[in-house]
Amino acid sequence: MNVCSSRSVQISTWPHQRHSEEDAALASWMLKQNHVLGRHLMGMTTRLKKEQISRLMNVGFEGGRTKFVGGDGRFEGGSVGGVVDFDAKWDLMFGQLQDYKNENGHCNVPTSAGTDLSNWVAAQRRMYGKLISGKPGKRSFLDASKMQRLTDLGFQFRPRGSYYSWEEQMVELVKYKEENGDCKIPVNHERLGSFVKLVRRDYKKYVQGKKCGMTAAREAELHALGFVFEGGKTPERKVTQPKSWEERYQDLIRYKEQNGDTIVPQNSGRLGQWVHAQRVHYKKFKKGEQSQMTAERH
DNA sequence: GAACACGTGGTAGGTCTCTA
DNA sequence: TAGAGACCTACCACGTGTTC
Numbered sequence: 001m002n003v004c005s006s007r008s009v010q011i012s013t014w015p016h017q018r019h020s021e022e023d024a025a026l027a028s029w030m031l032k033q034n035h036v037l038g039r040h041l042m043g044m045t046t047r048l049k050k051e052q053i054s055r056l057m058n059v060g061f062e063g064g065r066t067k068f069v070g071g072d073g074r075f076e077g078g079s080v081g082g083v084v085d086f087d088a089k090w091d092l093m094f095g096q097l098q099d100y101k102n103e104n105g106h107c108n109v110p111t112s113a114g115t116d117l118s119n120w121v122a123a124q125r126r127m128y129g130k131l132i133s134g135k136p137g138k139r140s141f142l143d144a145s146k147m148q149r150l151t152d153l154g155f156q157f158r159p160r161g162s163y164y165s166w167e168e169q170m171v172e173l174v175k176y177k178e179e180n181g182d183c184k185i186p187v188n189h190e191r192l193g194s195f196v197k198l199v200r201r202d203y204k205k206y207v208q209g210k211k212c213g214m215t216a217a218r219e220a221e222l223h224a225l226g227f228v229f230e231g232g233k234t235p236e237r238k239v240t241q242p243k244s245w246e247e248r249y250q251d252l253i254r255y256k257e258q259n260g261d262t263i264v265p266q267n268s269g270r271l272g273q274w275v276h277a278q279r280v281h282y283k284k285f286k287k288g289e290q291s292q293m294t295a296e297r298h
Numbered sequence: 299g300a301a302c303a304c305g306t307g308g309t310a311g312g313t314c315t316c317t318a
Numbered sequence: 319t320a321g322a323g324a325c326c327t328a329c330c331a332c333g334t335g336t337t338c
Binding site: 186197200201204 | 304305306307
C-alpha cells in the first residue's frame with residue numbers, strides 16, 4: 001500500500017479527525033507505522049524491514065507525531081511532543097524565540113497568536129508548571145539547562161496575567177508571617193495584596209453561603225496562620241504634610257500644562273485622589289447636596 | 299470640614315484545566 | 319482540539335475611618 005503518492009486525501013489534524021472510513025483506516029495504519037518506526041529508532045526490535053523503514057522515512061515519517069496533509073503526499077510536522085527528536089525540535093523553536101526577541105525586544109509571544117511559536121511558548125510554561133508542581137506522575141520535557149537558556153534569553157515563565165496557585169500563595173503567606181510576625185497584610189502589598197483582597201472577598205461570600213473559591217479546608221488553613229479576614233484601617237499610617245485646596249489647584253494646572261488635559265488617574269498619586277474627590281464634590285454640588293464644592297471653585 | 303489613607307466591590311481580560 | 323468554566327490580576331469607582 002503506497003500511502004503517499006497514490007492517495008488523494010486530506011487529514012488535516014491527523015490522526016484525531018478522520019474524514020471517511022477509508023481515511024480512518026489509513027490514519028490508523030499510519031499511526032501504527034509511525035509508532036513502530038519510533039520504536040525502531042529508539043533501538044527496539046520491530047518487524048519492519050530495512051526497505052520499509054527507508055520508504056517510511058523518505059515520505060516524512062519520523063517516529064514521533066507526523067501529520068499527513070494531503071493529495072500531494074506531503075507529511076508535515078515532526079516529533080513535537082514525541083520522543084525521538086524532541087531536543088532538535090526544541091532547539092529549532094528556541095531559535096525562533098530568539099528571532100522573535102530580536103524583532104520585538106521581548107519574549108512575550110502572545111499566546112492568542114495561534115502560531116507554532118505561541119503554542120510552543122505556552123507548552124514551555126505548562127512544562128514549567130509541571131516541574132515546579134513536583135507532583136508524581138507529571139512528566140516534563142523541560143530540564144534545568146533548557147530553563148537556564150530560556151531565562152538567559154529573558155523568557156518569563158510566569159507572564160503578566162498568569163496566576164499563582166493556592167499552594168504558592170500559602171507559601172508566600174508563611175514567608176510573610178516569618179518575616180513580619182503576623183498575617184496582617186496590607187492590600188497594597190506588592191506580592192500578596194491582590195490575594196488578600198480576593199480571600200477577604202471570597203470569605204464574605206463563603207460566610208453568606210454563596211458560591212466562591214473558599215472552602216472549609218482553606219479557611220482552616222488561613223485561620224491556622226492567623227490570617228486577618230476582615231481588613232481594618234491602619235492606625236499607624238504615615239501622615240504627610242497636607243496641601244491646601246489652592247496648592248492642589250496649582251498642581252492641577254501644572255499637570256494640564258504637561259499632559260494637555262486634567263484627566264488625572266485616581267491611582268496616580270495624591271493629585272489623582274484630590275481630582276477624584278473634586279469630581280465627587282462637584283456631583284453633590286450639582287445635585288444641591290451639601291458639598292465642599294462652591295460656585296467659585298467649580 | 300478638608301485632605302488623606304485604605305478598604306471593598308465590580309468588572310475586564312488573561313491563563314489554566316477539564317470535558318466532549 | 320475547541321469551548322466552557324474556574325481562577326487570578328489589575329484597574330477603577332466609591333465609601334469610610336483617621337488625622338489635622
